[in-house]
Structures are given as structure tokens and as C-alpha cells.
Amino acid sequence: MTKHEIRKAANAARDVHPMLRYGQAIFNAVYKDQPQAAERLIDTKLDCFHEDGVVESFLDNIYGLGE
Numbered sequence: 429m430t431k432h433e434i435r436k437a438a439n440a441a442r443d444v445h446p447m448l449r450y451g452q453a454i455f456n457a458v459y460k461d462q463p464q465a466a467e468r469l470i471d472t473k474l475d476c477f478h479e480d481g482v483v484e485s486f487l488d489n490i491y492g493l494g495e
Contacts, residue, residue, distance in 0.1 A: 429457075434454060434461065435454070437453075437460075438453035438454045441453045450480050451476035451482070454476050455475070455486070458490055
């Protein structure tokens with residue numbers, strides 16, 4: 429998936445589950461696409477599941493700086 433597709437999937441998940449924060453939805457979407465990459469960032473400063481402010485850095489780390 430691309431970062432755009434991840435964002436789209438996260439927003440769709442939040443439509444169904446509005447209690448999800450954006451970072452949680454992003455993490456879950458990435459985990460479905462690249463579980464090992466997402467797991468590598470758990471409990472790091474880039475863990476967007478716990479910190480919405482690092483979503484872009486999280487995505488850049490997994491999918492690169494393009495897009």
C-alpha cells in the first residue's frame with residue numbers, strides 16, 4: 429500500500445469506529461499491510477498508536493520519504 433492508501437484505510441476505520449484516534453487507525457492499517465515493520469516501531473518514539481503527533485514520521489519510516 430502507499431501512504432495515501434494507508435491514510436484512506438485509517439479514515440475508513442475511524443468512520444466505523446469513531447473512538448479510534450488517528451494514530452491508532454494509522455498503526456492498525458500499517459500493521460495489516462506490513463506487520464513486521466509496524467512491530468519494529470512499537471514502544472519507540474515513532475509509535476503512532478500512542479502518539480498522534482508522530483504519524484508522518486511513522487509513515488516515512490515504513491514507506492519512505494516519497495509521496
